[in-house]
Amino acid sequence: MKNQQLGTWQNVLFCILVTILVILSINSFIIINPGQAGVLSILGKAKDGALIEGLHLKPPFISVIDVYDLTVQKFEVPAESSTKDLQTLSARFAINFRLDPTKVVEVRRKQGTLENIVAKIIAPQTQESFKIAAARRTVEEAITKRNELKEDFDTALGQRLDKYGIIVLDTSVVDLTFSPEFARAVEEKQIAEQRAQRAVYVAQEAEQEAQADINRARGKAEAQRLLADTLKAQGGQLVLQKEAIEAWKSGGAQMPKVLVMGNESNSSVPFLFNLGKMQD
Numbered sequence: 001m002k003n004q005q006l007g008t009w010q011n012v013l014f015c016i017l018v019t020i021l022v023i024l025s026i027n028s029f030i031i032i033n034p035g036q037a038g039v040l041s042i043l044g045k046a047k048d049g050a051l052i053e054g055l056h057l058k059p060p061f062i063s064v065i066d067v068y069d070l071t072v073q074k075f076e077v078p079a080e081s082s083t084k085d086l087q088t089l090s091a092r093f094a095i096n097f098r099l100d101p102t103k104v105v106e107v108r109r110k111q112g113t114l115e116n117i118v119a120k121i122i123a124p125q126t127q128e129s130f131k132i133a134a135a136r137r138t139v140e141e142a143i144t145k146r147n148e149l150k151e152d153f154d155t156a157l158g159q160r161l162d163k164y165g166i167i168v169l170d171t172s173v174v175d176l177t178f179s180p181e182f183a184r185a186v187e188e189k190q191i192a193e194q195r196a197q198r199a200v201y202v203a204q205e206a207e208q209e210a211q212a213d214i215n216r217a218r219g220k221a222e223a224q225r226l227l228a229d230t231l232k233a234q235g236g237q238l239v240l241q242k243e244a245i246e247a248w249k250s251g252g253a254q255m256p257k258v259l260v261m262g263n264e265s266n267s268s269v270p271f272l273f274n275l276g277k278m279q280d
Contacts, residue, residue, distance in 0.1 A: 027060035035071045037101050039108040050104040072098050077123050079130035087139035092175040103165030121164050129156035
């Protein structure tokens with residue numbers, strides 16, 4: 001009977017030892033996946049050297065491993081600033097970044113989790129970088145020269161986040177808005193410019209029409225001068241006779257009321273003869 005009880009206790013003790021060994025083995029290893037890095041903390045103190053992808057040992061029960069995602073992260077961050085002409089300019093930036101693998105331990109010691117990094121580092125530094133970029137130009141320049149605004153913002157943000165172990169890969173301006181007062185001013189300016197352009201167009205049109213009238217008058221005067229020169233020259237009477245024949249033909253081949261005839265004395269003044277009076 002005693003041997004049976006001893007065997008039972010031995011079995012229980014063996015099961016307990018196996019369970020403890022299983023628990024210890026489970027808590028003594030960790031797998032870091034690709035695109036991740038781990039920071040080992042023993043009794044609350046972070047150890048130097050990040051844990052890269054693979055299998056790693058750790059002291060059970062007294063250690064914690066914080067795993068950080070090293071792949072590209074994207075967050076949208078709002079920002080607001082005053083421009084050089086003291087106009088309020090609001091923006092929303094989409095920021096693509098990743099953590100520097102060589103500085104993950106420092107990030108763990110100073111910033112903590114990824115949520116803390118976004119809330120305590122990236123968001124305020126985005127605000128400050130936007131203030132630097134916006135203060136260098138007027139609100140109109142910020143809108144018309146948007147690429148230059150983004151370049152200044154990228155430079156300022158990259159320099160500020162680099163010291164925190166955050167690598168900025170790309171940024172984009174999701175939204176850029178200005179105050180309602182400036183919106184009304186822009187609309188009024190556009191209306192005024194359209195009116196001015198219309199006035200210039202009307203003035204140019206009038207000038208072109210006036211020039212056309214001058215050209216037509218000059219052409220008419222030149223034609224009259226040439227006709228007068230032709231009539232004065234030898235054979236001018238033949239021109240008048242030709243004009244009379246053409247006028248007669250255009251009148252439907254009817255007897256004209258007035259005939260232009262040259263006299264026998266070859267006078268330069270043609271003889272006008274009204275046939276209508278003779279018919280009466």
